[in-house]
Amino acid sequence: MAAVKGDALFTPERLRLIAAAIVVLNGFFPAAWILLTSFKPEVELVQKPITYLPHDFTLQNYVQVFRQQPLALYIANSAIVAAASTVLTLTVSACAAYAIARLRLRYRDLILSAIIASSTFPLVTLLVPIFETMRALGILNTYPALVLPYVVLSLPVCTLVLVSFFQSIPRDLENAAMIDGATRFGALWRVVIPLAAPGVFTAGILAFVNSWDEFLLALSLNSAVRMRTLPVGVALYQGEFTFPWHIISAALIVAIVPIAVLIALFQERVVGGLTAGGMKG
């Protein structure tokens, strides 16, 4: 017993627990701290020494954030832009990926490399001409102004993920469908897409997160208050005298929860998609 007790301080079990605690603390602490902040009344945030757990627990900040700021509008804008660009990205990249994975194509490798290479272009350098293009098209401060560049933003990774999924589906299934009278597009829609559903789903999550998180273009192209997306809307909150941290923290939690739930539900898909996109790139 005594001998075991001597070693017991660093059992493999405990070391693993410590390791897990470090990773979990690193990942969750910032969000957890903001969550605690959001439950504190404004006066508690400006007193010293600072409190860790809220002394005066309140939900007032959450009420205020919807009343004082058009947070609901920002959420709606973000949701519309992210949903529209996700659907469009999936459509465009599924078409491209199918052509690359399945059809006889002369410059297959070149086309795939070109799509991947486009993801290494620094988007910020294209900010000016994209801004001018959108102004020329008269669509600054509209949803399409963001949806179009966001499709391009997610196109490379989604195409990569879908190409590898399409390649894993046996050709015979499509051929069978085409012999039964389906056109190639019919076979793509009715046979290939349903079978590649997990891949489509993974690509969809990546596209959604990309759009939900994007800041620079949203800030530059859709600067009107009624068109702001969540990150821009929250970052540009102005207090009368100081930055209203009690309101900001509540807004941050409201904005982070949807994306956190999404990735919590589909963790394995997201990890798979990220690493597939990363490995090949």
Added chain:
Amino acid sequence: MTTLLASTKDAPPRPRVARLLERLADPSERVQAILLLAPAALLLGLIVVYPIAKLVYNSFFDLRLSGGQRAPFVAFDNYQSALTDSQFWNALWNTALFTIITVIGALIIGLALALLANLPFRRKWPVRLALLLPWAMPLAFAGLIFAWFFNTDYGVVNDWLMRIGLAPRQWLLSPGTAFAAVCIAIIWKSSSFIGLILLAGLQMIPRSLYEAAEVDGATRFQQFREITLPLLAPSMIVALIFRTITALQTFDIPYTMTKGGPARATETLAMLIHSTTIDYGDIGYGSTLAVLMFIVSMAVTALYLRRIQRD
């Protein structure tokens, strides 16, 4: 199948119009491929190719006057002013420093996270979610959260410093500490993505290699140096390239944490381009800055790609 082929072979020759209609209804594989690739090509043309051309074109004009007059062609004047513009050099220097520090920092922290997360846990999801959450969070939010951490009066970082007996600092209010704080925020945000990529790489290393090394009496550290690191190298290079490309574009975190201040100490090239063009409307000069940045980042990408091809 044979009957199908036979029937088409026996069919009498049809007039040209009918054949054309038939081709439209069931286009050849080549036409199909072109149709399927067209939307992607169109979008890339509109959002990437045309803007690059327009960018280079703009950089040769003085586009400050937004009236009806034609913008004067100024050849390389914009480039000349950029090379003598202290704000440009300051932003370039900051961007380079941010890139070097945060790429190395995120690689080290990411590797540590991956090694810790690769231990055989009974429940895998808390650790995986802890790696995913920073990745999924908008950069702008990470900036806001860390700005609150580093708040001089009510931030948790100064509280920690005081608890261990150190003097609190005016983190975001003085140049050096503001730079450090922004670096910490960027490293936190980006190390989880690197951690995820490296974790996937670690999981592909066969267990048998470690078992064999253990039989041969290799220590843990030797195993790490002789097996883990070399076999992880490809994943590390991929992570490094992705991270460097995004680090060169650093915008969101310094913008939300410090707005580039104090005294432009945390202003990056991306921020300078944004303020020059969007805030001050100097499209010509902003385009020039963008072209210069484009050249820098393409050079870095090319350097890496050559490195990979050699390996």
